[in-house]
Amino acid sequence: MDLHAQQIVGFFDIPVDHLYAAPVIYEYLLKKQIPDLVVVSPDVGGVKMANAYAQVLGGELAIVVKKRISPTEVVPISVVGNIAGKNILIVDDLTETAGTLVTAAEYLKQNGAKKIYACVVHAVLSDKAIERLKKSCIDELITTDTVYRPPVEGVKITTLSVAKLLGEAIRRIEGNMSVSSLFVYNGIRIG
Numbered sequence: 001m002d003l004h005a006q007q008i009v010g011f012f013d014i015p016v017d018h019l020y021a022a023p024v025i026y027e028y029l030l031k032k033q034i035p036d037l038v039v040v041s042p043d044v045g046g047v048k049m050a051n052a053y054a055q056v057l058g059g060e061l062a063i064v065v066k067k068r069i070s071p072t073e074v075v076p077i078s079v080v081g082n083i084a085g086k087n088i089l090i091v092d093d094l095t096e097t098a099g100t101l102v103t104a105a106e107y108l109k110q111n112g113a114k115k116i117y118a119c120v121v122h123a124v125l126s127d128k129a130i131e132r133l134k135k136s137c138i139d140e141l142i143t144t145d146t147v148y149r150p151p152v153e154g155v156k157i158t159t160l161s162v163a164k165l166l167g168e169a170i171r172r173i174e175g176n177m178s179v180s181s182l183f184v185y186n187g188i189r190i191g
Contacts, residue, residue: 001146001162002093002121017179019169021121021144022049022190024160026056028142029089034117038062038086040079042104050091053119055188059089064104074100076107084112090138094122098129102136109137122147123157130155 001019003009009016037059041050043066054061062081066074088108095101105116116138123143125133133141134154141157143149149159165182172179183190 001144001166004093017169017173019165019179020183020190021146021160021162021165022052022056023182023185024144024162024165025119025121025142026053026185028158028160029053029057029119034059034087034089034115036086036114038081038083038088038113040064040081040083040088040090040104040108042066042090042092042100046092049093052188052190053089053091056185057089060086062088064107066100066104074103076103079108079111083108086113088113088116090116090118092118092120094124095120096124096126096129098125098132098136101138101141102132105136105138115139117142119143123149125149125152 002021003018009018037057039050039054039057039059040062041047042064044063047063051061060081062079062083064079065077067077068074090101090104101118108116117140118138119142121144124147130152141155143157144160144162146162169179169182
C-alpha cells in the first residue's frame with residue numbers, strides 16, 4: 001500500500017497490485033470539512049499526491065521548496081502558493097523522523113498559516129519523530145494502521161483503518177474484478 005517508489009513493484013516476481021490509502025483518508029477529511037483549505041506538498045516529489053487531495057477536498061495547492069542538509073534535516077527555502085490565513089493539510093506517503101513534516105509546518109506557520117494538519121499513510125515514528133512532533137505546531141497527525149504503533153502521549157494522532165480497503169481489494173482479486181477502479185474517486189485517479 002502506497003509504495004514509496006513505483007519501481008518497488010519490479011522487485012517482485014509475482015503479480016502486484018499497488019494499493020492506495022487515499023480513499024480512506026479522503027472520507028475522514030471530507031467529514032472534517034476544513035474551511036479555507038490549502039493542501040501542501042512538503043517537497044516537489046509529492047506534488048501529484050497533493051494535487052489529487054486538493055482536487056478531492058476542494059482546496060488550493062501549495063508546495064514547500066526545501067533544501068536537504070542531512071539525511072534527517074531539511075531547510076525550507078520558500079513556499080509556492082497562498083497559505084496566509086489558510087488551514088493547511090501537509091500530505092506525504094511516509095515519515096520516520098518527521099523532519100520534513102515538522103520543518104514544513106513551522107515554516108508555513110511563520111508565513112501566516114492557521115491550523116496545520118499533517119497526513120501520512122505510513123507513520124513509522126522513531127523516537128526522534130515523537131520528540132519533534134511533541135514540540136511542533138502540527139494540530140493533528142492523520143495516518144493509517146499500515147504500520148503498528150503504540151499510543152503516543154502528547155501528540156494528537158488519528159489512525160484510520162485500511163482493513164475494509166484491503167478486504168475489498170482481496171475480494172476483487174478473487175472475483176477477477178478491477179482493483180484499479182477502487183482508486184478513482186469522484187472521477188479523480190489516485191496514484
